[in-house]
Amino acid sequence: MATNTPFIFLDHVTKKYHLTGQEYYQALNGITLTIHEGEFVTIMGPSGSGKSTTMHIIGALDTPSSGKYSFKGKDISLYTPDELAEIRNKEIGFVFQSFNLLPRTTVLKNVERPMVYAGVPQKERTSRALAALELVNIADKANNLSNQLSGGQIQRVAIARALVMNPSLILADEPTGNLDSQTSHEIMDFLKSINEKGRTIVLITHEADIARYAKRIIRLLDGKIISDTKN
Amino acid sequence: MDYKETIREAAQALRRNVLRTSLTMLGIIIGITAVILIYSIGQGAVRFITDELSSFGTDYFQINPGSSQVSTFAGSEALTFDDLDAIRNDSSLTNINYVAPIAMASETITANGEEDELLIYGITHEILDILKPEVIEGEFITEDQEISSERVAVLGADVAEKFFGEDTAIVGETIKINNRTFRVTGVVESSSVLAGGFINNSLYIPIDVVINQIIGEERLQEIDISVHDSNTINQTIADVEALLRDRHNLDEDDENDFQIQSAKDILSTVETITSLLTAMIVAISGISLIVGGVGVMNIMLVSVTERTREIGLLKSIGAKEKDILTQFLVESMVMTLAGGVIGIILGVAGAFFVSLAFKIPFVVSVPAIVIAAGVSILVGIVFGLYPARRAARLSPIDALRYE
Numbered sequence: 245m246a247t248n249t250p251f252i253f254l255d256h257v258t259k260k261y262h263l264t265g266q267e268y269y270q271a272l273n274g275i276t277l278t279i280h281e282g283e284f285v286t287i288m289g290p291s292g293s294g295k296s297t298t299m300h301i302i303g304a305l306d307t308p309s310s311g312k313y314s315f316k317g318k319d320i321s322l323y324t325p326d327e328l329a330e331i332r333n334k335e336i337g338f339v340f341q342s343f344n345l346l347p348r349t350t351v352l353k354n355v356e357r358p359m360v361y362a363g364v365p366q367k368e369r370t371s372r373a374l375a376a377l378e379l380v381n382i383a384d385k386a387n388n389l390s391n392q393l394s395g396g397q398i399q400r401v402a403i404a405r406a407l408v409m410n411p412s413l414i415l416a417d418e419p420t421g422n423l424d425s426q427t428s429h430e431i432m433d434f435l436k437s438i439n440e441k442g443r444t445i446v447l448i449t450h451e452a453d454i455a456r457y458a459k460r461i462i463r464l465l466d467g468k469i470i471s472d473t474k475n
Numbered sequence: 476m477d478y479k480e481t482i483r484e485a486a487q488a489l490r491r492n493v494l495r496t497s498l499t500m501l502g503i504i505i506g507i508t509a510v511i512l513i514y515s516i517g518q519g520a521v522r523f524i525t526d527e528l529s530s531f532g533t534d535y536f537q538i539n540p541g542s543s544q545v546s547t548f549a550g551s552e553a554l555t556f557d558d559l560d561a562i563r564n565d566s567s568l569t570n571i572n573y574v575a576p577i578a579m580a581s582e583t584i585t586a587n588g589e590e591d592e593l594l595i596y597g598i599t600h601e602i603l604d605i606l607k608p609e610v611i612e613g614e615f616i617t618e619d620q621e622i623s624s625e626r627v628a629v630l631g632a633d634v635a636e637k638f639f640g641e642d643t644a645i646v647g648e649t650i651k652i653n654n655r656t657f658r659v660t661g662v663v664e665s666s667s668v669l670a671g672g673f674i675n676n677s678l679y680i681p682i683d684v685v686i687n688q689i690i691g692e693e694r695l696q697e698i699d700i701s702v703h704d705s706n707t708i709n710q711t712i713a714d715v716e717a718l719l720r721d722r723h724n725l726d727e728d729d730e731n732d733f734q735i736q737s738a739k740d741i742l743s744t745v746e747t748i749t750s751l752l753t754a755m756i757v758a759i760s761g762i763s764l765i766v767g768g769v770g771v772m773n774i775m776l777v778s779v780t781e782r783t784r785e786i787g788l789l790k791s792i793g794a795k796e797k798d799i800l801t802q803f804l805v806e807s808m809v810m811t812l813a814g815g816v817i818g819i820i821l822g823v824a825g826a827f828f829v830s831l832a833f834k835i836p837f838v839v840s841v842p843a844i845v846i847a848a849g850v851s852i853l854v855g856i857v858f859g860l861y862p863a864r865r866a867a868r869l870s871p872i873d874a875l876r877y878e
């Protein structure tokens with residue numbers, strides 16, 4: 245927990261989704277939240293609580309309607325779509341619940357993909373992708389098509405891809421939602437070990453036993469933080 | 476962005492749905508095939524006619540009676556020997572090499588027990604230099620025979636074969652035209668594809684004999700004029716035209732009652748017709764390309780919708796708008812270029828078979844191929860741009876949430 249500047253700082257962030265005409269849906273209702281580098285934070289809440297919207301904003305996939313979002317000390321709430329893409333590419337690794345990998349594409353090509361957008365040359369892409377796959381013990385499947393993998397294997401490849409750009413933040417959105425409990429715990433152990441090596445992890449889940457892997461649990465309800473506890 | 480990787484990936488995406496891709500490419504394939512095929516055939520035809528005409532030379536022109544080609548044989552507006560002599564005797568027409576009149580008749584020929592109706596050319600010896608047939612037996616009509624109005628006939632090779640069979644010496648044989656006996660003095664054969672048909676199927680007789688003993692009236696179907704210098708042929712043509720208009724008492728507003736045509740004119744007529752035809756076909760293929768392009772746009776829109784979540788995923792791992800735009804644009808360009816290449820191959824192959832079947836030169840126009848390939852890519856860009864932009868501008872969360 246290195247510097248004084250917060251790693252992630254949400255300052256009275258709101259998010260409105262426009263429906264029809266004047267009507268809108270208020271997904272976030274003024275969230276203020278600080279996350280420091282190296283933390284392992286779980287955001288919990290029932291559906292409609294705003295946890296996904298919070299994750300989208302933290303993950304630079306979306307911007308707040310009002311309030312500020314500082315990422316590593318920079319206010320990125322007014323960044324353009326391409327500037328946000330750059331942040332996602334270099335700073336954030338995503339692990340989703342489903343549809344993590346490009347279908348009918350090899351595992352290796354999937355893991356190489358973020359480096360394609362970063363302009364990494366082919367040779368380096370391959371060696372870095374293989375190293376990342378090695379890290380999650382799935383290098384032997386490098387040339388398999390993504391649709392030939394089991395759910396647990398897919399999540400491991402997704403973690404490898406999330407790590408391959410060496411990002412400062414891993415965002416995992418219900419990463420164990422489709423897995424049996426044994427595989428779920430394997431995946432969580434991976435994430436935990438990654439965090440122990442110093443990487444910040446923000447995890448979204450509604451399963452209590454998954455949330456327990458984190459050091460800090462933030463609960464949301466109706467677009468507001470209702471509790472923020474150390475684990 | 477890695478372009479080799481992008482192109483490879485686009486090709487892979489298109490191969491996943493071979494049927495859909497090929498159906499989409501069909502419009503492009505048809506359009507490009509049509510353009511290449513028609514353009515190649517047109518160029519082949521022009522080349523063919525150019526070769527033919529230049530084998531006869533560009534140093535002569537012909538005058539036919541009548542204000543249009545149809546009336547050449549109608550006879551109301553005639554070319555006469557007086558016209559011929561006037562041209563011959565005009566000392567100001569210094570570029571003229573010689574003037575060769577032709578009187579034609581169609582008569583029943585009897586020989587060796589066979590009978591047939593054939594075209595007879597009443598000619599002077601100079602016509603040999605213009606029609607350029609090969610004298611394969613005996614000799615052509617001589618100046619002496621013209622002067623003495625001898626009843627001699629030179630036969631086209633096909634005529635000779637028809638009456639006397641193949642490979643027989645026939646000089647000295649006789650044929651009958653309207654029961655008058657003519658002595659055969661030679662056989663000619665032309666290898667020209669265009670003119671060989673009638674040259675080999677006709678008889679050649681001194682013009683005075685045809686006028687006086689066969690037709691019975693003084694009417695010329697053609698006057699061929701050879702010039703010394705083909706570069707100034709147009710001036711000579713204008714001079715002859717003025718001379719004839721004057722002789723025929725034509726007012727300034729009157730149209731010519733004769734036609735003058737040079738080999739150059741015929742060539743430019745052919746070129747005009749060919750380029751008109753080509754332009755028409757190109758326009759029609761243009762419609763096919765537009766229809767094909769709309770098909771491409773349609774399928775690309777479907778593809779963008781189908782791959783919305785994929786686009787969301789790519790955006791989440793850092794794809795910028797330009798990256799997504801490039802990916803879909805390259806995909807539609809690869810599709811239309813592939814269609815174009817198939818069309819080019821089909822068009823060239825088709826032109827090859829047409830050239831074999833019709834014995835015209837096989838012309839492959841490299842500029843046409845390059846333009847066709849360029850146009851196919853252009854269709855891919857124009858019709859792929861909107862779907863690609865739509866993909867590029869999807870918001871990452873909308874795309875990720877898409878069900």
